[in-house]
Amino acid sequence: MRQYSDMSTRYGAVDEEDPPLRPPRIEAVPWSATADASPRMHQLLSGREQEELVNIATVVDADRTTGPLFLAGTNADYVYSVDHGIVRVIRDIVNGDRQIVAFMFPGDLVGLAASGRYVNSAEPVTPCRLYRYPIKALRRLLATDPLLELHLLVKASHELRASQRILSIIAREPVYERLACFVALLMRQEGLFDRRSRQLVIPMTRFDIADYLAAAPETLARCFRQLEDMNKIQRVGARLIQIIDDDFFAGFGKVL
Amino acid sequence: MRQYSDMSTRYGAVDEEDPPLRPPRIEAVPWSATADASPRMHQLLSGREQEELVNIATVVDADRTTGPLFLAGTNADYVYSVDHGIVRVIRDIVNGDRQIVAFMFPGDLVGLAASGRYVNSAEPVTPCRLYRYPIKALRRLLATDPLLELHLLVKASHELRASQRILSIIAREPVYERLACFVALLMRQEGLFDRRSRQLVIPMTRFDIADYLAAAPETLARCFRQLEDMNKIQRVGARLIQIIDDDFFAGFGKVL
């Protein structure tokens, strides 16, 4: 467990160790068209909103060794925003199987609830830092700040789109296409893809990817090999690949 | 085309023809626990909010012959709420395949947008009536009514849960389990299941169910037969089944 945590540290090292504390951020593609007309991620929170949020927040640091952030079915007392690192949001299926419904990256909100209970469990994938907001305080804030409320609504819409996107990815056959979509998603994430070396860091295990794409980890390994045989990628290490055919992945990344 | 429309009319006849116009409704399971502690659907809109919405809304009637409500990629000028009938929300995959990301029932909101464009297409599954709200007017309303904004946020969370649920259903193997989950979902819908006769109306075609559960329509037919052989259901007609083993479906309906 220990060394696995450290392994994650190396592979998922998007942020250097102990970065200076940044204000909370919530990012999303807004509803309306922006000036440049390209669907880009925007930082939704104003400086004042960030202050308001900091006032009710506590900082949480976690990694794979520290256990789940919260478990499905328990009292939903907090909502989290990701500052750095990656969190997986999990829904347990019946017989030991589980589905990762989302990977949460910096700028994302974690802690969906219904009837006072968390709907999913959340666990760190890499070492990560989150802001934790008590729901009661957050609701008080929302009642007095309609603009913040609007921003959360925009963010919720963004998460809904993301969920529908992974839905349409899972529906795809064969599996190597799902993997291509997943690689395209990772390439869009800040800090994982190095344009110069054309290398992409894969911060999660094959098991994680398998639970995300609804496939077996062995199949994933075969699909990586398949993409290599197709001359679309080059495997540098288990968690590091080089992108050979950009257009190929651009095609799979077209979906919003 | 014509007779198919009429067929849908018969099978999907949740509401009698030309019901009196009801005020707009938006339904969801709220975040917080309610008094009865059971996760039940609630009507979110107050009488005043319904009035405000009616003031900016127009009524739209549609069925399978009238074509899509809107197409993915077109300007997102309106949001819709379903009064009665069923709407499918579709995302096109590559080679003619498509994924139904959601069936929208009365009380649901349709018209998710990003950067000013609809993300999905929406088409009537049964004859239906919707309220159509211009987005501009709706945003003005939201700016002046924080409570309405909160209700939309709760509704968006509800849709997100629904999307994650179908995600975890699709991930299931074998397909007959997906179908069992789907049947359990339909049983929860108002007006489709008759408790006395134990009969369930299936308002959509095998193709629709296939595009929803990420399976081939032929496989769906086989799975219906399989459930019958297992003595879980009895096929009365293509779009009407009798539930034999309630506990079986209750088990698959457990997921939020």
Place this chain on the structure above:
DNA sequence: CGGCTCTTTGAGCGTTCTCAAAGGGTGTGG
């Protein structure tokens, strides 16, 4: 160096998909 976990590869099997065709119900046209 040994132990651990993650990753890769192989072989055999099972489920689902595809292609094909027949059956059923409904509206239309003769």
Place this chain on the structure above:
DNA sequence: CCACACCCTTTGAGAACGCTCAAAGAGCCG
């Protein structure tokens, strides 16, 4: 009024893809 045409549904047969089980390889840490 009946027969036809259309679409949806069902069933069958064969092929393909992915899963399971098994085992070896690789990287990291103590």
